[in-house]
Amino acid sequence: MTLTDRTGTHPDPSGALGAVAVQPVHRPGTAIDLAALNGAGVPLLDVTVPVYNEEKDLETCVRRLDDYLAIQFPHTYRITIADNASTDATLRVAERLARELEHVRTVHLDEKGRGNALRRVWLASDAPILAYMDVDLSTDLNALAPLVAPLVSGHSDLAIGTRLARSSRVVRGPKREFVSRSYNLLLHSLMGARFSDAQCGFKAIRADVAQQLLPHTLDKAWFFDTELLVLAERCGLRCAEVPVDWTDDPNSKVDIVRTAAEDLRGMVRLTSDMARGRIPLAQLQAALARGPLPAGERAAEAGRRQSLLGQLVRFGAIGAASTLAYAALFLLGRVFMDAQTANFVALLLTAITNTAANRRFTFGVLGSARLARHHAEGLIVFGIGWALTAGALFWMTSIPTPGQWIELTVLTLANLAATAVKFLLFRLWVFRRRA
Structure with missing residues (x-):
């Protein structure tokens, strides 16, 4: 050269x-x-x-x-x-x-x-x-x-x-x-x-x-x-x-x-x-x-000032992946668990990974600052989602002998209903940009 x-x-x-x-x-x-x-x-x-x-x-x-x-x-x-x-x-x-x-x-x-x-x-x-x-x-x-x-x-x-x-x-x-x-x-x-x-x-x-x-x-x-x-x-x-x-x-x-x-x-x-x-x-x-x-x-x-559209796109993509993971875990758990236990375990595992993924990719929060706090608050959000799905399962007890696919459909719909609440809580509370 x-x-x-x-x-x-x-x-x-x-x-x-x-x-x-x-x-x-x-x-x-x-x-x-x-x-x-x-x-x-x-x-x-x-x-x-x-x-x-x-x-x-x-x-x-x-x-x-x-x-x-x-x-x-x-x-x-x-x-x-x-x-x-x-x-x-x-x-x-x-x-x-x-x-x-x-x-x-x-x-x-x-x-x-x-x-x-x-x-x-x-x-x-x-x-x-x-x-x-x-x-x-x-x-x-x-x-x-x-x-x-x-x-x-x-x-x-x-x-x-x-x-x-x-x-x-x-x-x-x-x-x-x-x-x-x-x-x-x-x-x-x-x-x-x-x-x-x-x-x-x-x-x-x-x-x-x-x-x-x-x-x-x-x-x-x-x-x-x-x-x-x-x-x-x-x-x-x-x-x-x-x-x-x-x-x-x-x-x-x-x-x-x-x-x-x-x-x-x-x-x-x-x-x-x-x-x-x-x-x-x-x-x-x-x-x-x-x-x-x-x-x-x-x-x-760093990276928190992102557009609402961008956040919705990434949140939706992560949510879709989490829903598929939840469905797979629930069906696997139902082999040796009752519906409530399988629902709780599947929700807990996907909630942890969902919070981590949204923290990094949807809301652009990097580094270790407030990491434990974010996951703790994410578990509270998880609790709200679990309450919705558990309520759906309790409602299904009134249906005589519902099949696994009916259970899965009702729970998936309950998860989708909780998605809007989860996004708002993530955006306005958990990952709210501090002044």
């Missing part, structure tokens, strides 16, 4: 760009010391432009970006062209730009993928603020300074451009509009995401935060953005959103259908990784937590 700057091409001594040491120049959550940066000769902002076979448009776009930053941007900067294994003359054009323009460098990677490029370049950068934008510059560059400002002040940890704000001005076809809004709706409903626009190619992150999050990202392509944002939200980090003016590139090489399918697979994989503990959220939260809440409290509160 090689790094190219204005003086030419030089070998990367590490042999792996991701292994280059980074010297942080500020503490998380604090304003960046601009004077110290200038004294050290380190740029405040490193803008990465991932490219693949962009020999025709690369020079025009990079020169336009460099001109804008030199004239309009109030801080020091660097532009990093990340060539993702291009097969045309893109790398030659990028290396020539690095020789001719003072603030441009080129990184060549032997593997395709936007996520792969951003992860490798960002982990190697010495700048305290890292950003990226698409090579077509679809986003109006006047949004760049507002994107970076909350990161410089320490107000936010990440910043994203959004095309879905009411004040955004967007020019694109109905197909892309539909796919974008549908994808974000799925993120909000199924993963509890709160950011409005996952795939806008206009984002920035503080380098100290990136150093913590990037090693836990796996996607090498387009889902990388979503993966990074979801992890940041689950860790309780603050994300600023900037409305942008955006014009669709009619010559875009992005395959919308294939990208959408890959993103859906990424959602499934990321959900599984977090559920199985591959991503150590608790450790990440402890390392990144800051602000008025102690680390444990901040971890427990």
Whole structure:
């Protein structure tokens, strides 16, 4: 791998760009010391432009970006062209730009993928603020300074451009509009995401935060953005959103259908990784937590501000799985128990797992804070459900010799009737967000 700057091409001594040491120049959550940066000769902002076979448009776009930053941007900067294994003359054009323009460098990677490029370049950068934008510059560059400002002040940890704000001005076809809004709706409903626009190619992150999050990202392509944002939200980090003016590139090489399918697979994989503990959220939260809440409290509160629709979808899915589990356990218990005992045991076992699943996935409560209390209150909710089903069983005693399937049907209906009460108690009492 090689790094190219204005003086030419030089070998990367590490042999792996991701292994280059980074010297942080500020503490998380604090304003960046601009004077110290200038004294050290380190740029405040490193803008990465991932490219693949962009020999025709690369020079025009990079020169336009460099001109804008030199004239309009109030801080020091660097532009990093990340060539993702291009097969045309893109790398030659990028290396020539690095020789001719003072603030441009080129990184060549032997593997395709936007996520792969951003992860490798960002982990190697010495700048305290890292950003990226698409090579077509679809986003109006006047949004760049507002994107970076909350990161410089320490107000936010990440910043994203959004095309879905009411004040955004967007020019694109109905197909892309539909796919974008549908994808974000799925993120909000199924993963509890709160950011409005996952795939806008206009984002920035503080380098100290990136150093913590990037090693836990796996996607090498387009889902990388979503993966990074979801992890940041689950860790309780603050994300600023900037409305942008955006014009669709009619010559875009992005395959919308294939990208959408890959993103859906990424959602499934990321959900599984977090559920199985591959991503150590608790450790990440402890390392990144800051602000008025102690680390444990901040971890427990992370991810709670979720939409009612999203909560209902996840609660319903967990409830359906719990109902099936309850039915199986009840039928198994009836082999050697009476109906009341089998009902109590099946309800108790499913209630414990149901509370744990809703705590984590429906209401986004992470960490161990108030864990015992939540389960104790969940058992009270279980008691209400048991009272309803036990009452249904008592009512069935008036029916001469009811069969097991009649018992199961009546109990299932009683469970469904208790579901609405359970959701309200979970939302308004057990997992109510504390001020």
